[in-house]
Amino acid sequence: MRVCVVGCGAVGSLFAANLAQLDDVEVWAYDLTRDHVDAINENGLRLTGAGDVTGHVRATADASALPPCDFGIVATKAMHTESAVAATAHAFAEGAVASVQNGVGNEEAIARHVQRVIRGTTFPAGKILEPGVVQWDVKGETSLGPFEPSPASVGEIERLADACTRAGMPTNAVPDARPAQWRKVVFNAATNPVGALTGLTHGRVCERPDLRALVTALVDEGKAVAAALGIVLDADPEELIDHAARRDVAYDHKASMLQDVEARRQTEIDYLNGGIARFGRELGVPTPLNDMVTALVKALEDSWS
Amino acid sequence: MRVCVVGCGAVGSLFAANLAQLDDVEVWAYDLTRDHVDAINENGLRLTGAGDVTGHVRATADASALPPCDFGIVATKAMHTESAVAATAHAFAEGAVASVQNGVGNEEAIARHVQRVIRGTTFPAGKILEPGVVQWDVKGETSLGPFEPSPASVGEIERLADACTRAGMPTNAVPDARPAQWRKVVFNAATNPVGALTGLTHGRVCERPDLRALVTALVDEGKAVAAALGIVLDADPEELIDHAARRDVAYDHKASMLQDVEARRQTEIDYLNGGIARFGRELGVPTPLNDMVTALVKALEDSWS
Numbered sequence: 001m002r003v004c005v006v007g008c009g010a011v012g013s014l015f016a017a018n019l020a021q022l023d024d025v026e027v028w029a030y031d032l033t034r035d036h037v038d039a040i041n042e043n044g045l046r047l048t049g050a051g052d053v054t055g056h057v058r059a060t061a062d063a064s065a066l067p068p069c070d071f072g073i074v075a076t077k078a079m080h081t082e083s084a085v086a087a088t089a090h091a092f093a094e095g096a097v098a099s100v101q102n103g104v105g106n107e108e109a110i111a112r113h114v115q116r117v118i119r120g121t122t123f124p125a126g127k128i129l130e131p132g133v134v135q136w137d138v139k140g141e142t143s144l145g146p147f148e149p150s151p152a153s154v155g156e157i158e159r160l161a162d163a164c165t166r167a168g169m170p171t172n173a174v175p176d177a178r179p180a181q182w183r184k185v186v187f188n189a190a191t192n193p194v195g196a197l198t199g200l201t202h203g204r205v206c207e208r209p210d211l212r213a214l215v216t217a218l219v220d221e222g223k224a225v226a227a228a229l230g231i232v233l234d235a236d237p238e239e240l241i242d243h244a245a246r247r248d249v250a251y252d253h254k255a256s257m258l259q260d261v262e263a264r265r266q267t268e269i270d271y272l273n274g275g276i277a278r279f280g281r282e283l284g285v286p287t288p289l290n291d292m293v294t295a296l297v298k299a300l301e302d303s304w305s
Numbered sequence: 306m307r308v309c310v311v312g313c314g315a316v317g318s319l320f321a322a323n324l325a326q327l328d329d330v331e332v333w334a335y336d337l338t339r340d341h342v343d344a345i346n347e348n349g350l351r352l353t354g355a356g357d358v359t360g361h362v363r364a365t366a367d368a369s370a371l372p373p374c375d376f377g378i379v380a381t382k383a384m385h386t387e388s389a390v391a392a393t394a395h396a397f398a399e400g401a402v403a404s405v406q407n408g409v410g411n412e413e414a415i416a417r418h419v420q421r422v423i424r425g426t427t428f429p430a431g432k433i434l435e436p437g438v439v440q441w442d443v444k445g446e447t448s449l450g451p452f453e454p455s456p457a458s459v460g461e462i463e464r465l466a467d468a469c470t471r472a473g474m475p476t477n478a479v480p481d482a483r484p485a486q487w488r489k490v491v492f493n494a495a496t497n498p499v500g501a502l503t504g505l506t507h508g509r510v511c512e513r514p515d516l517r518a519l520v521t522a523l524v525d526e527g528k529a530v531a532a533a534l535g536i537v538l539d540a541d542p543e544e545l546i547d548h549a550a551r552r553d554v555a556y557d558h559k560a561s562m563l564q565d566v567e568a569r570r571q572t573e574i575d576y577l578n579g580g581i582a583r584f585g586r587e588l589g590v591p592t593p594l595n596d597m598v599t600a601l602v603k604a605l606e607d608s609w610s
């Protein structure tokens with residue numbers, strides 16, 4: 001089978017390099033960062049840290065070079081979903097496309113260009129060290145399920161999940177992926193902006209009682225919105241947050257939003273806290289703290305211009 | 306009369322340089338920044354911007370060099386009040402000492418070392434451009450009144466207010482300085498941390514509707530605490546905030562807390578939002594947003610260590 005990772009940043013690279021270990025999977029990567037693409041084609045895509053793997057991946061910044069693929073795995077930042085999928089959709093005319101991105105609204109954007117869509121959530125995390133080399137900070141599970149309005153088949157979802165699992169990225173095919181997705185959205189919205197605004201790693205955020213209380217207050221707003229949507233979370237985000245704060249898990253991990261702030265890149269705040277606040281407004285659930293951190297992070301982005 | 310400005314940063318310099326214009330006032334400055342002290346003694350203390358003034362001020366970093374003074378004007382950052390007044394108190398054995406600082410709790414600290422204390426609040430603002438040179442960003446009024454538990458006499462307060470007014474720093478002697486002080490504390494606590502966390506000037510904070518809404522939410526918590534203290538604000542902080550945002554007033558002013566963050570100096574958050582939250586807890590007034598920005602700014606400071 002042939003898989004194309006769309007957006008080969010830290011998370012996309014974890015999927016691409018691991019899937020490329022399998023004999024029965026051919027892996028392509030579509031990414032607009034030329035030196036990363038060139039390095040991957042020259043030396044392979046290398047992961048280091050939680051796992052040391054080098055994958056032979058065919059990378060391109062030219063969407064027209066992509067062959068027909070059985071699967072797409074979209075791993076761009078949420079604000080780039082629409083343009084990346086519009087450019088690559090031709091490769092998935094006969095395939096199914098999964099999101100493994102942060103936030104809410106990605107599957108809706110994919111479904112505007114592709115027929116069979118997989119709602120996905122992934123917990124592994126890392127960061128690009130240099131072109132072609134990615135540090136794998138955190139291992140974790142991935143959940144894949146149908147995107148309800150425009151679903152891939154159960155068979156397709158199981159086939160992709162099986163390949164990921166065999167490749168060393170444990171992945172569950174589930175009938176409803178929304179509980180896992182909201183668990184992660186609530187997790188990220190409670191921790192990412194706090195790291196981004198303070199410059200602290202996940203572990204240091206959690207060990208300050210004042211910040212940990214703020215994280216809990218943000219979690220509580222997210223839980224209330226999820227409940228109003230009729231979604232029963234499959235695990236308590238609080239437990240995940242404390243687990244990740246352990247020194248042997250993700251104490252030293254800088255949230256992707258903090259990585260964005262340090263690089264003065266646009267963040268995913270609109271799809272995390274902004275998404276929770278948007279659903280909250282529609283459903284009549286107040287989210288004053290999510291509104292507040294959304295405003296602060298968007299204004300911080302504004303200060304760079 | 307002889308006045309010593311204790312802490313000759315931006316605000317202290319505005320008082321020192323202007324008071325030094327008067328023939329009947331001798332001005333001393335106590336400050337621990339050696340190159341600033343040396344520059345003042347060599348070339349005078351120069352203000353530029355909203356007013357262009359050079360004052361002949363005797364500056365020292367050695368508290369024992371201070372002669373007996375009729376008045377002290379304490380203008381250190383709030384966290385340095387205690388140590389600065391402890392060092393200089395001998396000069397005020399026969400004098401009265403005013404605070405023109407930010408936040409709550411300064412007069413209490415002064416009164417631990419000095420007998421007659423003046424509660425003060427000042428609106429002028431600026432920033433140090435280089436040793437001996439201060440940019441005067443914003444003109445404004447000062448209010449001086451008795452510190453209730455350990456007050457200066459009405460005559461002393463009027464004499465200091467008169468000197469400041471004649472020197473070009475319009476100052477009111479008032480029977481109760483708490484309304485003006487809380488107006489400024491509420492103003493500062495609503496705007497300083499928002500500027501500090503986003504990097505935006507006062508005007509840019511106010512023109513973003515999402516941030517302006519956050520500012521208002523912080524103002525509302527501050528007003529509720531002031532009301533619970535029995536203090537009737539003498540003007541609406543909202544009007545002051547909008548006035549300051551005008552291009553001809555303080556649109557381009559970076560809040561002192563933002564200046565601190567950019568220089569990676571400890572901020573006054575504990576005496577602004579932290580002070581409001583502390584009174585709120587004592588009085589049973591909830592202040593979740595003040596708690597939140599306090600936690601974020603303290604954690605940001607923590608990230609530098």
